[in-house]
Amino acid sequence: MSNVDWGVVARIVHVLAVVVWIGGVSFVTTIILPAMRKKQPQQWLREFDAVERRFAPQARITVLLVLLSGLYMLYRYDLWDRFADARYWWMHLMVAVWLLFAALLFVLEPLVVHRVIDRGASIAPEATLRLMLRLHGVMLALALLAILAGVAGAHGLF
Numbered sequence: 057m058s059n060v061d062w063g064v065v066a067r068i069v070h071v072l073a074v075v076v077w078i079g080g081v082s083f084v085t086t087i088i089l090p091a092m093r094k095k096q097p098q099q100w101l102r103e104f105d106a107v108e109r110r111f112a113p114q115a116r117i118t119v120l121l122v123l124l125s126g127l128y129m130l131y132r133y134d135l136w137d138r139f140a141d142a143r144y145w146w147m148h149l150m151v152a153v154w155l156l157f158a159a160l161l162f163v164l165e166p167l168v169v170h171r172v173i174d175r176g177a178s179i180a181p182e183a184t185l186r187l188m189l190r191l192h193g194v195m196l197a198l199a200l201l202a203i204l205a206g207v208a209g210a211h212g213l214f
């Protein structure tokens with residue numbers, strides 16, 4: 057094992073975790089949420105909740121793996137000073153996207169998200185679903201941009 061390149065192992069973990077995590081976000085955004093539009097509020101709330109409860113632990117684990125593998129690559133290749141250089145804007149973007157999702161998964165989701173959705177769905181179900189779709193769309197677009205920029209940046213396109 058002494059000749060294993062742990063930097064490459066971390067990169068594999070980073071990319072696999074991103075695939076599972078953002079793949080799940082994409083599935084929820086482009087398949088699950090649009091399918092809910094045809095259902096009654098009480099039914100879509102129950103079904104969305106069931107999907108969300110199964111996805112949340114998976115997302116939390118993969119988000120942590122992305123952080124750990126990313127930090128390891130920063131340490132292994134000594135890339136810290138990239139954060140002081142605007143040419144590495146794609147590194148800032150990766151961290152910003154990570155912070156956004158981490159805040160959502162570890163702080164907002166357990167504390168307020170369910171309450172806000174339940175309340176919104178009882179007052180204005182269609183508007184609530186539309187808002188959820190829009191927010192998921194924005195988050196998916198940011199994540200895809202971070203992936204695009206991450207691969208392009210790491211392989212010298214910028």
Ligand code: HEM
Binds near residue numbers: 067122126151206
């Ligand atoms: C705290 C969060 C993160 C840290 C510290 C981090 C760190 C890193 C580092 C150091 C690299 C290697 C750069 C290089 O080889 O020049 C990298 C690559 C990459 N990261 Fe991140 N990252 C983070 C979050 C994310 C997020 C949220 C995404 C996507 C949603 C992402 C997607 C990628 C991709 C696609 C690559 C390129 C892999 C390759 O093609 O070799 N990262 N990241």
